[in-house]
Amino acid sequence: MLNISKEDINRMEKEVMREFPNDPALQQVHLARRIISEIAKRENKSIIDVIHSFQ
Numbered sequence: 001m002l003n004i005s006k007e008d009i010n011r012m013e014k015e016v017m018r019e020f021p022n023d024p025a026l027q028q029v030h031l032a033r034r035i036i037s038e039i040a041k042r043e044n045k046s047i048i049d050v051i052h053s054f055q
Contacts, residue, residue, distance in 0.1 A: 004035060004038055004039065004042075008038065009031075009035065012031060012034045012035065012038070013027075013031055015034075016030045016031045016034065036050055036051065
């Protein structure tokens, strides 16, 4: 599995915080979704395949 840099995660976190400014729980869900999506994109896999690889 490819690693995502801390800078990439920070960038995604800032974007999510702008989209959902007053809802920390929703920010966490969307940040996780974006990280999983980025991993899937970099590995040329589906999101479901990436999720299953964590199990």
